[in-house]
Amino acid sequence: MARITMREAISQALMEEMDRDPAVFILGEEVGVWGGTYAVTKGFYDKYGPERVKDTPIAENAILGAAIGAAMVGQRPIAELMTINFAFSAMDYIVNQAPKLRYMFGGQFKVPMVIRAVGGGGRQLGATHSQTPDAIFAHFPGLIVVSPGTPADAKGLLKSAIRSDDPVLFIEHATMYQVRGEVPEGEYLEPLGKSKIQRPGKDVTIVTYCKGLELSMKAADQLSKEGIEAEIVDLRTLRPLDMTPVLESFKKTNRAVVVEEGWKSYGVGAEVVSRIYEEAFDYADAPILRVAQKEVPLPYNRTLEQAALPQVADIVAAVKEVLK
Amino acid sequence: MNKEKLLRMYYEMVLIRRVEERGAELYQAGKIGGFMHLYIGQEAVSTGLIAAREPRDRVITAYRDHGVALNCGISANEVMAELLGKITGMSKGKGGSMHMASVEKNMWGGHAIVGGHLPIAAGLALGDQYAGNDNVTICMFGDGATNIGYFHEALNLAKIWNLRVLWVCENNQYGMGTAVERASAVDEIRQKADGYGMKSERVDGMDVMKMYEASQKAIQYVRETSQPFLLEAVTYRFRGHSMGDPERYRAQEEVKKWQENDPIGIFRAYLLKEGVATEAELDSLEEQAQAETDKAVEFAEASPEPGMEELFKDVYVEQDGW
Ligand SMILES: Cc1ncc(C[n+]2csc(CCOP(=O)(O)OP(=O)(O)O)c2C)c(N)n1
Ligand SMILES: [Mg+2]
Numbered sequence: 001m002a003r004i005t006m007r008e009a010i011s012q013a014l015m016e017e018m019d020r021d022p023a024v025f026i027l028g029e030e031v032g033v034w035g036g037t038y039a040v041t042k043g044f045y046d047k048y049g050p051e052r053v054k055d056t057p058i059a060e061n062a063i064l065g066a067a068i069g070a071a072m073v074g075q076r077p078i079a080e081l082m083t084i085n086f087a088f089s090a091m092d093y094i095v096n097q098a099p100k101l102r103y104m105f106g107g108q109f110k111v112p113m114v115i116r117a118v119g120g121g122g123r124q125l126g127a128t129h130s131q132t133p134d135a136i137f138a139h140f141p142g143l144i145v146v147s148p149g150t151p152a153d154a155k156g157l158l159k160s161a162i163r164s165d166d167p168v169l170f171i172e173h174a175t176m177y178q179v180r181g182e183v184p185e186g187e188y189l190e191p192l193g194k195s196k197i198q199r200p201g202k203d204v205t206i207v208t209y210c211k212g213l214e215l216s217m218k219a220a221d222q223l224s225k226e227g228i229e230a231e232i233v234d235l236r237t238l239r240p241l242d243m244t245p246v247l248e249s250f251k252k253t254n255r256a257v258v259v260e261e262g263w264k265s266y267g268v269g270a271e272v273v274s275r276i277y278e279e280a281f282d283y284a285d286a287p288i289l290r291v292a293q294k295e296v297p298l299p300y301n302r303t304l305e306q307a308a309l310p311q312v313a314d315i316v317a318a319v320k321e322v323l324k
Numbered sequence: 325m326n327k328e329k330l331l332r333m334y335y336e337m338v339l340i341r342r343v344e345e346r347g348a349e350l351y352q353a354g355k356i357g358g359f360m361h362l363y364i365g366q367e368a369v370s371t372g373l374i375a376a377r378e379p380r381d382r383v384i385t386a387y388r389d390h391g392v393a394l395n396c397g398i399s400a401n402e403v404m405a406e407l408l409g410k411i412t413g414m415s416k417g418k419g420g421s422m423h424m425a426s427v428e429k430n431m432w433g434g435h436a437i438v439g440g441h442l443p444i445a446a447g448l449a450l451g452d453q454y455a456g457n458d459n460v461t462i463c464m465f466g467d468g469a470t471n472i473g474y475f476h477e478a479l480n481l482a483k484i485w486n487l488r489v490l491w492v493c494e495n496n497q498y499g500m501g502t503a504v505e506r507a508s509a510v511d512e513i514r515q516k517a518d519g520y521g522m523k524s525e526r527v528d529g530m531d532v533m534k535m536y537e538a539s540q541k542a543i544q545y546v547r548e549t550s551q552p553f554l555l556e557a558v559t560y561r562f563r564g565h566s567m568g569d570p571e572r573y574r575a576q577e578e579v580k581k582w583q584e585n586d587p588i589g590i591f592r593a594y595l596l597k598e599g600v601a602t603e604a605e606l607d608s609l610e611e612q613a614q615a616e617t618d619k620a621v622e623f624a625e626a627s628p629e630p631g632m633e634e635l636f637k638d639v640y641v642e643q644d645g646w
Contacts, residue, residue: 033573034501057471057507058438058499089437089472124357124409126420128436296639300420301409302357304635 001184007177009151010116011040013158014078016186018048021076024162027054027063028080028116037082038118038177060086064093064115068167071113072101076162084119084171085129087137098167099142110165114158119147120173120211120261121309127297130305132211132262135271137169138238144192145238147171149213151181153236156190164192173211173261195242197249201231204319205249207272208259209235212291212310216259219315230319238268243275250276254285255322259315264292289318325536330600333375333532335609337367337588340391342617343400347390347407347421350621351567356407359436360421363391365562368587369494370395370464372535373557376543377462382430382452384445385464387422388494388561389434392464396431398424400620410627417630418638438499439465439474442491446478449487453550460546464492468499470513479520482552490539490546491517491554494529496561501573517554529557530587533594560585 004012018024025048026041032055035042044053056063060081067079081087087094098111121130138145144166148154154172161168198213199220208216213234220230231249235241250256256276258269269290276288294308344362351360363370366388374383374395385392393403398414406413407421414426425433432448435441445463452459469475470493482489493513497504505511517524523545527538535557542553560582564571571579595601 030500030502035570035572037500055502055506057502058468059472061473086437089440089474124420125359126423126436127418129359129422294635296635299418299630299635300358300415300423301417301630301634303629304418304632307632307635 001182003180004151004183005177006151006154006172006179007038007040009155009183010158010172011042012183013155013162014041015044017159017162018052023074023076024078025052025054025075026078026080027056027067029056029058029082031055031080038174060090061093064090065097067113067115068093068098068101068111071111071167072109076112078114078116078162081115081117083129083174084117084133085131087117087133094137094169095140095143099140103142111167112165113167114161115167115169116172117169118172118174120175121293121298121305122175124300124302124305126300130298132260132293134171134238135262135267138268142167143239144168145171146192146236147210147238148236149198149210149234151179152183152188153190153234155183156188157192157236160189160192168192171210176211176214179214190236193237193240193242195233195235195237195245197231197245198234199230199232201229201253203229203253203255204231204323205246205253205256206230206232206259206315206319207235207246207256208232209238209268211261212259215310215312216315218312219319222312222316223319228319228323235268241271241275243279246272246276247280250280251283254283256288257291257315257318257322258288259291259310261310262293263295264290265295267292286322286324289322291315291318327600329375330595331605331609333371333536334591334595334606335613336395337371337532337591338610338613339400339616340367340371340394341588342613343394343403343620344390346617346621347404348567350407356421357409358420358422359387359566360407361388361566362561362563363388365582365587366494366496366529366559367391368532368535368591369529369557369559372532373462373464373492373539375536376539377460379430381460381462381543382432382448383462383464384432384441384448385434386438386441386466386469387434387436388466389422389424393424393426393431393434396426396429398426398429398431400616401623404620404624405627408624408627409629410624411630411634412623412627416634418634439469439472441465442469442474442478443481445489446482446487449482449489450485453485453487458488458547458550460543461489462492462543463489464494466499467493467495467497467504467513468502468507470516471507479517479522479552479554483520483522486550487552488546488550489552490542491552493554493556494559495556496559498561498565498574500565503573512556514554514556522552522554524554524556526556526558529559530585530590532587532591
């Protein structure tokens with residue numbers, strides 16, 4: 001196994017799937033000549049040519065609408081949104097078209113496409129360019145929402161997403177492209193819709209995903225030094241949500257903290273906590289806490305932005321609180 | 325145009341250049357973060373355009389906004405402070421490079437969603453029409469922004485509602501790394517007005533005098549006829565799209581060729597040739613611009629950061645902490 005970055009893992013998945021299936025092609029802003037805004041598709045244009053690596057105008061609706069149409073007639077487009085913030089400019093296609101067309105027309109066709117989008121705060125990009133709005137998309141039946149937290153999962157889940165016959169929104173985090181991890185070479189698939197224990201523990205359950213995983217792992221290391229062993233469950237797919245590992249862990253630890261980068265109100269944590277209470281209320285020894293972003297649009301100023309984003313120290317404090 | 329106004333324009337162009345050169349250094353030094361898009365090479369466009377407006381005419385633009393902010397009369401101090409994320413910036417350090425605005429100067433922002441501000445510009449004009457005045461809204465945007473739906477919806481609306489908007493496309497030949505001819509069905513952005521029955525003109529955006537004259541005519545037309553107008557300024561950005569652009573999409577010879585066509589150089593030659601000013605006068609203006617820039621950096625560096633209370637302020641008008 002090679003130790004590679006998240007960027008390399010995603011790039012590998014894309015390349016392997018393009019090599020495997022000629023129906024797979026990429027379209028989006030600056031994916032070709034530029035090599036991808038985050039250099040994920042560097043070299044693709046030269047390797048696959050402009051037919052399979054399509055630079056588009058700045059036109060998010062056209063990008064996603066065209067991807068949907070091509071998918072309906074049998075291709076497997078991967079549409080890239082330069083950042084997830086521009087999803088709002090094309091919301092109709094993501095939540096109102098892609099997830100509904102098959103159902104509405106009685107299952108006559110499928111929409112096998114992937115929307116890759118980069119999200120997340122922490123880079124001083126200001127309020128419109130820093131969001132983690134994952135929960136919004138997970139609201140809509142018919143859409144699969146994936147957001148990996150490790151390079152291996154990024155590769156395995158993206159390959160599965162490209163092979164999925166349903167539309168998948170694949171959310172990456174802008175500050176995680178340099179994160180390194182062991183990634184199996186060649187054919188390696190991780191199943192969509194399956195949560196995973198990323199760190200075993202016995203005292204408390206931390207439920208999280210994507211950037212939250214990176215932060216929670218650090219928090220768990222600190223807590224471990226104080227004799228607290230946190231079990232970390234990585235959701236990986238937000239819809240469909242696999243609660244089995246979460247519930248199993250909670251029934252063992254009886255205490256939980258949910259960590260997400262997005263806002264707390266109506267967020268991923270709200271969903272997870274409700275489901276734990278619905279299905280394992282009797283196992284709770286303490287109220288479950290959520291660590292999330294402060295309820296403000298993210299400011300440019302670095303100090304303020306960091307104060308608004310969830311930090312490792314917030315997770316440590318929340319864990320200690322539920323263990324009181 | 326009188327001498328004072330001409331020299332003022334020269335001063336502004338040089339000031340923009342100096343402020344951005346210092347901005348680039350401060351960015352490299354890690355004192356400015358996020359995205360920063362330099363206007364260097366395009367100074368003639370907003371300088372000529374804004375010189376032709378009355379203060380009551382509103383201005384709205386995209387994220388490449390430092391230049392027009394200075395042209396609108398926002399001080400170099402405030403621009404620099406916003407870049408450094410300080411409380412003394414006009415957006416209190418909460419907006420940064422892409423979000424310069426000053427209601428006092430009738431400058432309604434710096435907007436970072438490509439094309440997103442065009443319907444808002446139509447709205448500014450709608451508000452003025454509703455109020456019964458004849459203010460003109462000047463809306464600036466890039467060539468890339470003319471391929472997104474926002475542009476088409478906004479131009480159509482402005483036409484059918486007779487809104488006083490001067491649409492100004494800064495055609496700098498690229499949207500990030502995508503050349504106009506790779507992204508737009510027509511090479512001349514001006515042509516897009518035809519589909520909306522709107523008058524338009526294409527002007528040399530490297531020549532501030534031509535830019536000024538075309539803008540003045542266009543503003544007058546919009547004000548008097550209550551019809552929108554599309555002005556396409558052909559220009560070029562000398563630097564990358566934003567800081568850290570590998571610039572793989574254009575040849576260095578092409579950049580060099582345009583750099584020889586420097587708008588400040590063109591204007592300087594014009595002022596000398598026409599006998600408007602002497603070398604010494606222009607040099608002295610350059611020194612003043614340098615001094616104002618240095619002072620702005622000092623001011624910004626010495627300014628405090630916004631306090632933690634700012635984090636929750638202005639989310640709502642009604643109540644902080646909602
Ligand atoms: C809706 C939307 N899509 C994509 C982007 C990313 N983006 C920022 S600037 C830019 C290029 C814009 O080019 P142009 O309109 O020509 O303006 P210029 O940068 O050349 O001044 C892109 C694609 C964005 N900010 N908003
Ligand atoms: Mg452009």
